[in-house]
Amino acid sequence: MVNARVSLAVCAVLVLGGCLGGPKGGKLPADARALTFDPNWAELAVPFGDGHDHKDPASHNHSTPNFKVAGWNPLLSTHYGTTPGGHLCGDSADGGSRRYSAVQGAGDVGFILVDVTDGSRPQVVGEFVTPTSTTRDVALTPDGKYVVLGQSTPHAPEKGVPGAPIAVGSATWRSQCNDGPVTVPVQTSGPEQNVPWGAGVLLVSIADPKTPKIVDYWPLPVLGAHSIYANTVGDNTYVLASVVNLVAAVTYFELLQIVPAANGGKLVHLSYILEEPTQGNAPVINGHNDGVIMTHPGNGKVYAWLAHWHQGLVIVDLSNPRTPTIVGRWTDNPPGNTNVGTNDAGDIHEALPSDSLWNGKHYTFVGQEILGHPTKRPSGYMRAIDTTDPTHPRPVAIWSLPVDVEWGATLQFSTHYLSPVNHTVFISHYHAGVWAIDVSDIQNHTDLPSIGAFLPTFVSPKPMTQYGRGYSWTPTVMETNAMRNGDIIVWDSSSGCYVVQFDASQPAPARTWPNA
Ligand SMILES: [Zn+2]
Numbered sequence: 001m002v003n004a005r006v007s008l009a010v011c012a013v014l015v016l017g018g019c020l021g022g023p024k025g026g027k028l029p030a031d032a033r034a035l036t037f038d039p040n041w042a043e044l045a046v047p048f049g050d051g052h053d054h055k056d057p058a059s060h061n062h063s064t065p066n067f068k069v070a071g072w073n074p075l076l077s078t079h080y081g082t083t084p085g086g087h088l089c090g091d092s093a094d095g096g097s098r099r100y101s102a103v104q105g106a107g108d109v110g111f112i113l114v115d116v117t118d119g120s121r122p123q124v125v126g127e128f129v130t131p132t133s134t135t136r137d138v139a140l141t142p143d144g145k146y147v148v149l150g151q152s153t154p155h156a157p158e159k160g161v162p163g164a165p166i167a168v169g170s171a172t173w174r175s176q177c178n179d180g181p182v183t184v185p186v187q188t189s190g191p192e193q194n195v196p197w198g199a200g201v202l203l204v205s206i207a208d209p210k211t212p213k214i215v216d217y218w219p220l221p222v223l224g225a226h227s228i229y230a231n232t233v234g235d236n237t238y239v240l241a242s243v244v245n246l247v248a249a250v251t252y253f254e255l256l257q258i259v260p261a262a263n264g265g266k267l268v269h270l271s272y273i274l275e276e277p278t279q280g281n282a283p284v285i286n287g288h289n290d291g292v293i294m295t296h297p298g299n300g301k302v303y304a305w306l307a308h309w310h311q312g313l314v315i316v317d318l319s320n321p322r323t324p325t326i327v328g329r330w331t332d333n334p335p336g337n338t339n340v341g342t343n344d345a346g347d348i349h350e351a352l353p354s355d356s357l358w359n360g361k362h363y364t365f366v367g368q369e370i371l372g373h374p375t376k377r378p379s380g381y382m383r384a385i386d387t388t389d390p391t392h393p394r395p396v397a398i399w400s401l402p403v404d405v406e407w408g409a410t411l412q413f414s415t416h417y418l419s420p421v422n423h424t425v426f427i428s429h430y431h432a433g434v435w436a437i438d439v440s441d442i443q444n445h446t447d448l449p450s451i452g453a454f455l456p457t458f459v460s461p462k463p464m465t466q467y468g469r470g471y472s473w474t475p476t477v478m479e480t481n482a483m484r485n486g487d488i489i490v491w492d493s494s495s496g497c498y499v500v501q502f503d504a505s506q507p508a509p510a511r512t513w514p515n516a
Pocket residue numbers: 047048052053054055060431473474
């Protein structure tokens with residue numbers, strides 16, 4: 001339960017400014033003194049073995065001092081009365097004077113909207129409850145007007161889960177500024193209007209964050225969106241849904257556009273991007289995929305940068321978004337490998353192009369999501385791919401955890417999403433928290449150095465353990481979002497939303513794993 005003072009503050013913001021006039025972000029004063037680092041900081045950050053309890057937050061209190069926590073919110077759910085858990089994939093919109101973040105929740109919680117304008121005081125604006133629907137990922141449009149939900153196949157009603165309320169209806173909004181759950185207006189009509197929101201894209205207008213509206217829906221056969229992305233390039237606001245159907249030949253990316261409409265907005269289908277299944281050494285089955293849409297700063301063209309499991313990095317020219325053209329590919333999946341996860345190669349799950357040229361070069365960072373300990377390195381890798389010529393991508397540098405770890409469970413120390421701040425890339429790393437990677441000198445570093453680690457270890461006053469959701473180990477971080485003011489939003493599965501800051505001027509002693 002958020003205290004009354006915070007509740008009143010949120011309501012005042014909503015009433016007076018429609019969430020447009022939040023308090024100014026609170027930056028910590030620069031730490032004038034030199035930081036002291038334990039020479040074994042990297043080993044300390046990934047404890048394991050006899051005597052270590054992966055479920056004990058206090059046993060992971062080993063963040064490097066160049067990370068500072070500015071603010072924290074346990075995301076207590078009005079619907080469940082606890083931290084709902086989940087919070088695996090989120091997004092943020094940095095409007096300067098107003099900054100919103102959103103993250104998916106477990107169970108019936110489709111997303112939680114958080115006002116992070118003041119980084120020292122992240123505040124829950126509301127939670128969007130969609131009974132029986134399953135939200136895998138959320139995206140915010142850069143203008144902060146829409147939350148786009150990537151839905152996968154629905155789940156059974158939470159009947160029988162001890163203590164869980166049974167929610168009914170299409171969707172409700174739980175906000176501190178409303179006396180109770182408010183029915184979310186559904187301002188789209190069609191054959192799906194009376195069924196639970198299944199596998200597809202759900203477009204939610206938060207123009208009035210006190211009363212969000214469902215304004216459109218687009219189905220994504222068969223299994224729905226594994227991940228969802230939104231960005232505005234020029235005058236166009238694109239939505240890219242990455243659909244994993246497990247069979248590589250029928251796994252695809254769906255490109256949509258958000259256009260103005262009388263009801264608040266509309267999703268317009270532009271194209272499907274369906275990679276030839278013979279690419280990437282012909283995998284039969286694939287795993288998670290993802291993608292972003294950004295302009296290449298070298299040639300000014302708009303591309304989709306797709307992470308496509310064993311099919312690797314796929315670069316798609318969107319000069320005409322209705323006729324997308326694949327122009328570049330890179331994969332290290334070896335011939336004949338058709339396993340869904342190999343841990344050593346392929347398994348490409350994220351792709352992040354730089355938004356500027358560095359010394360005349362353009363780099364795209366790609367990373368894996370893996371199931372277990374690779375053969376020759378402790379964890380999944382992140383590679384820097386030279387994409388100066390997007391038709392001939394080539395790998396030039398690599399990073400992985402600089403110290404070995406013993407995996408206690410599937411996915412436990414996997415790499416996940418990437419987020420950049422200047423020449424530091426932050427990689428979300430499941431139970432290893434968040435690692436800072438120095439990418440300032442790629443041309444002279446085949447093995448990219450680690451320069452810090454952050455492990456969220458706060459404990460929710462009302463944890464969600466009674467529902468058995470999320471991962472049993474803590475922390476678990478699958479996404480961070482970097483804001484323009486330097487704030488980094490870190491989502492932890494069991495303890496909620498952190499706002500942290502990283503001092504790149506005081507790197508931890510560089511550590512590398514000898515991949516080369
Ligand atoms: Zn642990």
